Amino acid sequence: MITARRIFATRDELADTLTRDVAAALAEVMARKGHAVLAVSGGTTPALFFSRLSQAKIDWSNVTVTLVDERQVPEESPRSNAALLRKTLLVNDAATTRFVPLFRNEAEAAALSLDVVVLGMGTDGHTASFFPGGDTLAEVIDPYTEKSLITITAPGSGEPRLTYTLPKLLAASSLCLHIEGEEKLRVLEEALSGDNAHAMPIRAVLASAQPLSLYWCP
Numbered sequence: 478m479i480t481a482r483r484i485f486a487t488r489d490e491l492a493d494t495l496t497r498d499v500a501a502a503l504a505e506v507m508a509r510k511g512h513a514v515l516a517v518s519g520g521t522t523p524a525l526f527f528s529r530l531s532q533a534k535i536d537w538s539n540v541t542v543t544l545v546d547e548r549q550v551p552e553e554s555p556r557s558n559a560a561l562l563r564k565t566l567l568v569n570d571a572a573t574t575r576f577v578p579l580f581r582n583e584a585e586a587a588a589l590s591l592d593v594v595v596l597g598m599g600t601d602g603h604t605a606s607f608f609p610g611g612d613t614l615a616e617v618i619d620p621y622t623e624k625s626l627i628t629i630t631a632p633g634s635g636e637p638r639l640t641y642t643l644p645k646l647l648a649a650s651s652l653c654l655h656i657e658g659e660e661k662l663r664v665l666e667e668a669l670s671g672d673n674a675h676a677m678p679i680r681a682v683l684a685s686a687q688p689l690s691l692y693w694c695p
Contacts, residue, residue: 514543542575613628620643
């Protein structure tokens with residue numbers, strides 16, 4: 478359920494505000510628990526946000542970073558989200574953080590309790606690796622599944638992927654959706670106008686009672 482719509486004129490303004498909000502959410506969790514877990518999305522959209530967040534003045538030594546989903550490829554692959562994070566987020570002040578990849582590391586990743594989650598969305602209505610037509614989509618978006626990580630293959634996914642499941646993501650205390658461009662805004666509005674989560678899996682997140690903050694710019 479979208480409870481806050483943060484609309485910005487530029488990517489810079491969005492990246493700066495999202496950085497401040499995520500840093501504040503992590504600090505609040507650390508004040509309560511001593512440690513915080515941040516899960517982020519890959520792709521090209523969050524690159525500027527990652528650059529800004531890597532310079533945030535927070536206690537990175539008490540933060541664990543992971544991904545909401547990952548292609549099943551080694552980090553040597555240009556399509557690896559883990560490799561992207563190592564270049565764009567796990568640098569500067571954030572170089573001291575602990576990183577937990579998903580691929581070939583499922584047990585450690587599944588054991589994490591996610592505190593702050595930043596989702597993205599594709600023009601097909603997928604988020605994380607909740608892809609339309611995915612062979613395990615029904616289980617991935619099942620709000621009662623007891624699994625934390627599931628492998629999924631879909632026509633639009635390219636390689637087989639690993640993704641955190643819907644209840645695992647929704648258990649976070651802070652949930653954000655970061656999208657950019659008019660096309661993705663139209664896709665989001667379409668998703669909000671219907672309820673078939675198999676056609677547009679982002680609907681599984683939007684339909685939940687978990688508060689979701691939208692960050693968008695043209």
